[in-house]
Amino acid sequence: MILNDILTIPKDDAVAFTFFTGYMAMLAASIFFFFERSRVDDKWKLSLLVSGLITFIAAVHYYYMRDYYVATGDNPTVLRYIDWTLTVPLMCVEFYLLTKAAGAKVDLLWKLILASVLMLVAGYIGEAFVPLNADGSPSDGATSHSVMWGVISTIGYIYILYTAWFGEVAQLAKNSESEVVKTGVRILAWFVLVGWAIYPIGYMCMPGGWLNTAFGWGSQNVDLFYNIADAINKIGFGLVVYNIAISSSKKAA
Numbered sequence: 240m241i242l243n244d245i246l247t248i249p250k251d252d253a254v255a256f257t258f259f260t261g262y263m264a265m266l267a268a269s270i271f272f273f274f275e276r277s278r279v280d281d282k283w284k285l286s287l288l289v290s291g292l293i294t295f296i297a298a299v300h301y302y303y304m305r306d307y308y309v310a311t312g313d314n315p316t317v318l319r320y321i322d323w324t325l326t327v328p329l330m331c332v333e334f335y336l337l338t339k340a341a342g343a344k345v346d347l348l349w350k351l352i353l354a355s356v357l358m359l360v361a362g363y364i365g366e367a368f369v370p371l372n373a374d375g376s377p378s379d380g381a382t383s384h385s386v387m388w389g390v391i392s393t394i395g396y397i398y399i400l401y402t403a404w405f406g407e408v409a410q411l412a413k414n415s416e417s418e419v420v421k422t423g424v425r426i427l428a429w430f431v432l433v434g435w436a437i438y439p440i441g442y443m444c445m446p447g448g449w450l451n452t453a454f455g456w457g458s459q460n461v462d463l464f465y466n467i468a469d470a471i472n473k474i475g476f477g478l479v480v481y482n483i484a485i486s487s488s489k490k491a492a
């Protein structure tokens with residue numbers, strides 16, 4: 240059944256294309272991070288393991304989301320948010336591990352995780368429970384529902400953004416003795432500012448969303464944006480951490 244569906248992907252289905260390439264890229268990245276662990280100093284091994292876990296967890300979810308999408312043509316919203324609920328907190332762990340040597344405490348990690356849970360739970364309610372008519376078109380309350388939950392979600396996002404740019408993470412990185420950590424954390428903060436901002440664009444493509452009503456961007460574009468953003472953020476984020484680890488490892492020099 241699945242084989243049959245794969246063979247019948249329409250040539251012009253960009254969303255299906257990003258699901259397939261996204262899956263393979265996540266898997267390849269995981270293998271890369273797991274193998275490269277042996278090349279970095281011991282203190283970096285956990286960071287690389289977490290990078291590999293982020294892309295591996297995503298790969299498993301892409302495997303299912305891909306087939307779900309090809310079989311139904313619908314947004315795999317539940318799988319998407321399960322994936323994010325596991326991977327975004329792990330990205331918070333990366334920030335914590337990088338700034339730990341400069342004095343980061345576990346409560347920094349918990350604050351970041353709480354903010355990401357707020358961001359994701361609100362986003363999930365906004366997407367999964369948007370009021371629709373029987374034919375899938377947005378019903379009366381759809382726009383206000385998605386705007387309200389989108390705004391609540393953005394509060395969590397802004398908290399993380401603030402922490403990475405000006406708050407505790409930024410301060411700790413500034414005090415770090417390592418130049419590599421300083422610039423690395425700054426690059427990760429750019430990922431949070433630019434790469435993560437792609438997700439709300441996808442969110443606004445759902446029925447009743449601004450890009451959907453104003454520009455007619457169909458709801459399949461939700462996944463197009465999410466897939467592109469995931470590739471940039473999960474693999475890119477991991478590569479930055481990898482670069483920090485390799486550059487500051489004596490072994491690799």
Ligand SMILES: *C/C=C(C)/C=C/C=C(C)/C=C/C1=C(C)CCCC1(C)C
Nearest residue numbers: 362389392393396435438439442472
């Ligand atoms: C690997 C997955 C990542 C880095 C996912 C990040 C997701 C976001 C930054 C989502 C943000 C959202 C908003 C800021 C408002 C609208 C709802 C969301 C959940 C799409």
